[in-house]
Amino acid sequence: xxxxxxxxxxxxxxxxxxxxxxxxxxxxxxxxxxxxxxxxxxxxxxxxxxxxxxxxxxxxxxxxxxxxxxxxxxxxxxxxxxxxxxxxxxxxxxxxxxxxxxxxxxxxxxxxxxxxxxxxxxxxxxx
Amino acid sequence: xxxxxxxxxxxxxxxxxxxxxxxxxxxxxxxxxxxxxxxxxxxxxxxxxxxxxxxxxxxxxxxxxxxxxxxxxxxxxxxxxxxxxxxxxxxxxxxxxxxxxxxxxxxxxxxxxxxxxxxxxxxxxxxxxxxxxxxxxxxxxxxxxxxxxxxxxxxxxxxxxxxxxxxxxxxxxxxxxxxxxxxxxxxxxxxxxxxxxxxxxxxxxxxxxxxxxxxxxxxxxxxxxxxxxxxxxxxxxxxxxxxxxxxxxxxxxxxxxxxxxxxxxxxxxxxxxxxxxxxxxxxxxxxxxxxxxxxxxxxxxxxxxxxxxxxxxxxxxxxxxxxxxxxxxxxxxxxxxxxxxxxxxxxxxxxxxxxxxxxxxxxxxxxxxxxxxxxxxxxxxxxxxxxxxxxxxxxxxxxxxxxxxxxxxxxxxxxxxxxxxxxxxxxxxxxxxxxxxxxxxxxxxxxxxxxxxxxxxxxxxxxxxxxxxxxxxxxxxxxxxxx
Ligand SMILES: Cc1cc2nc3c(=O)[nH]c(=O)nc-3n(C[C@H](O)[C@H](O)[C@H](O)COP(=O)(O)OP(=O)(O)OC[C@H]3O[C@@H](n4cnc5c(N)ncnc54)[C@H](O)[C@@H]3O)c2cc1C
Numbered sequence: 001x002x003x004x005x006x007x008x009x010x011x012x013x014x015x016x017x018x019x020x021x022x023x024x025x026x027x028x029x030x031x032x033x034x035x036x037x038x039x040x041x042x043x044x045x046x047x048x049x050x051x052x053x054x055x056x057x058x059x060x061x062x063x064x065x066x067x068x069x070x071x072x073x074x075x076x077x078x079x080x081x082x083x084x085x086x087x088x089x090x091x092x093x094x095x096x097x098x099x100x101x102x103x104x105x106x107x108x109x110x111x112x113x114x115x116x117x118x119x120x121x122x123x124x125x126x127x
Numbered sequence: 128x129x130x131x132x133x134x135x136x137x138x139x140x141x142x143x144x145x146x147x148x149x150x151x152x153x154x155x156x157x158x159x160x161x162x163x164x165x166x167x168x169x170x171x172x173x174x175x176x177x178x179x180x181x182x183x184x185x186x187x188x189x190x191x192x193x194x195x196x197x198x199x200x201x202x203x204x205x206x207x208x209x210x211x212x213x214x215x216x217x218x219x220x221x222x223x224x225x226x227x228x229x230x231x232x233x234x235x236x237x238x239x240x241x242x243x244x245x246x247x248x249x250x251x252x253x254x255x256x257x258x259x260x261x262x263x264x265x266x267x268x269x270x271x272x273x274x275x276x277x278x279x280x281x282x283x284x285x286x287x288x289x290x291x292x293x294x295x296x297x298x299x300x301x302x303x304x305x306x307x308x309x310x311x312x313x314x315x316x317x318x319x320x321x322x323x324x325x326x327x328x329x330x331x332x333x334x335x336x337x338x339x340x341x342x343x344x345x346x347x348x349x350x351x352x353x354x355x356x357x358x359x360x361x362x363x364x365x366x367x368x369x370x371x372x373x374x375x376x377x378x379x380x381x382x383x384x385x386x387x388x389x390x391x392x393x394x395x396x397x398x399x400x401x402x403x404x405x406x407x408x409x410x411x412x413x414x415x416x417x418x419x420x421x422x423x424x425x426x427x428x429x430x431x432x433x434x435x436x437x438x439x440x441x442x443x444x445x446x447x448x449x450x451x452x453x454x455x456x457x458x459x460x461x462x463x464x465x466x467x468x469x470x471x472x473x474x475x476x477x478x479x480x481x482x483x484x485x486x487x488x489x490x491x492x493x494x495x496x497x498x499x500x501x502x503x504x505x506x507x508x509x510x511x512x513x514x515x516x517x518x519x520x521x522x523x524x525x526x527x528x529x530x531x532x533x534x535x536x537x538x539x540x541x542x543x544x545x546x547x548x549x550x551x552x553x554x555x556x557x558x559x560x561x562x563x564x565x566x567x568x569x570x571x572x573x574x575x576x577x578x579x580x581x582x583x584x585x586x587x588x589x590x591x592x593x594x595x596x597x598x599x600x601x602x603x604x605x606x607x608x609x610x
Contacts, residue, residue, distance in 0.1 A: 028180075029184075030183075031184050031185075032182050032215055032219060033181050033184075033185070033219060034185060034215035034216070034218045035218060035219075035222075035432070040181055041181060058180040078211075078212075079184050
């Protein structure tokens with residue numbers, strides 16, 4: 001379950017355009033988080049630790065990406081829409097404790113995503 | 128600047144000049160008043176979450192007018208996905224605040240006025256929709272919080288507006304000028320009024336020709352000259368003046384209602400969206416109420432999530448968390464809460480396009496949603512109180528807990544499970560008290576009952592929309608009855 005931010009107003013984590021590097025950057029798109037079964041920010045952080053923080057950024061809708069990661073709180077993965085998918089040719093979808101529909105323990109989600117990305121095993125654009 | 132930061136929102140309120148009274152005193156800075164501020168924090172959260180990547184997918188939308196990213200509370204629903212996202216956003220905000228975050232009434236009002244003014248213009252050749260679009264565009268650009276103001280004081284419920292002993296008990300036009308109208312009357316129970324930038328006023332019920340002076344819709348700055356606010360009391364509200372943080376239950380967040388009085392308020396024509404067209408008053412009331420009945424399938428569910436969490440925590444702290452009847456009660460609470468959510472999602476998924484292009488919920492399912500909301504939060508609250516135990520209403524004050532001598536006694540005798548600090552147990556008890564019978568109970572209980580219309584109002588709509596004749600036909604067919 002996601003940590004609540006009650007009482008503290010935190011800004012976003014999108015990085016300024018100047019901090020972006022080349023094609024290897026993975027664009028991360030979150031769902032809205034109405035009832036998350038996993039801590040999506042923790043997965044983001046874990047993945048940054050495994051791949052290097054400079055390889056991840058919150059998706060900028062104006063920019064194309066080599067790969068995208070959908071970080072959704074539950075299996076419904078409601079942010080998985082054609083308009084979002086069009087922003088990158090390859091995708092990994094985390095929907096609750098699952099990666100691309102395969103159940104994965106929450107603590108191992110970041111590792112599972114990193115393994116997919118490293119092996120080039122992300123799912124091609126399907127919409 | 129289509130999205131305000133939370134800080135900009137607070138600053139914008141600080142610049143407003145409300146005339147508001149609370150407990151017999153004029154409040155000079157509502158934002159800083161300890162009784163009001165938690166409610167401002169809840170609205171502020173609607174701005175904060177919109178700026179967070181992990182919530183923006185629900186909290187923001189693209190304006191159909193400008194293509195700009197705007198707060199969803201300023202959005203006109205473009206499809207059923209928007210309607211569904213609205214409910215999810217409300218659940219999220221209920222979870223984050225544990226209270227009423229007040230901004231829904233405005234969103235529901237703009238969506239109702241949007242489609243009804245379009246239909247009025249088409250039939251009557253008026254130009255209300257054009258006027259309304261101008262208002263809407265500025266609302267979106269400025270990221271305004273708008274108070275949706277429908278409920279009149281209504282005086283003698285057995286009499287129509289024009290037959291009241293005091294004609295001001297329903298909001299009405301007392302003077303028509305070349306440049307606008309002068310309005311007198313009041314709106315009762317106005318959620319978030321003092322945290323709003325503008326108000327959007329609608330008629331309180333279907334008006335007949337005889338009451339056409341009361342068929343009135345308009346917008347006005349919330350701090351306009353001619354508007355007086357008298358802030359509503361909430362159970363346990365003065366605990367917020369004590370300076371502690373345990374006894375209030377929810378220190379950071381709350382909701383509020385106020386009586387809004389129009390003392391000959393001048394409204395220029397450009398902000399008038401209905402003026403005597405009584406035959407459209409019913410549609411406006413029905414649509415606003417419909418959207419608002421959908422809303423409760425999100426916001427109350429989010430607060431319910433917090434209450435269920437608190438009940439589960441207190442069961443653990445009491446050492447009863449593993450008892451089978453406690454687990455079963457928690458299951459029942461979840462079942463009731465998710466049933467409300469199901470109704471909110473269902474009436475959204477079954478929504479349809481109106482002639483103006485925006486989307487309206489399925490009215491039957493939205494009314495079923497709200498009818499359940501008039502009941503289930505009460506049962507969830509009852510179960511939470513059952514699980515908590517009597518201490519939630521007999522617990523000594525925070526000052527006693529902090530007292531150098533008495534505090535030690537309380538720490539010893541109020542402890543539940545040895546490994547859990549007594550203070551944790553006390554905090555959760557107070558949170559449950561806050562939602563079930565403290566300040567937040569206004570939103571979680573009585574608003575669930577009366578907000579968006581008392582239970583009977585939904586039953587009337589269910590009767591109207593229930594398609595009973597079709598059901599009789601089905602029965603006849605199966606029973607092979609031939610008339
Ligand atoms: C916490 C809270 C927040 C609210 N927020 C808003 C808001 O932001 N904006 C807004 O516009 N409104 C708001 N409301 C108002 C809400 O819509 C009304 O409370 C509701 O419509 C009921 O009106 P009432 O309170 O005047 O009760 P009443 O109308 O007096 O109802 C009391 C009882 O009398 C019955 N009754 C009333 N009239 C008749 C009649 N003619 N014949 C038979 N039975 C009758 C009702 O069914 C009910 O059982 C809010 C209410 C609450 C409690």
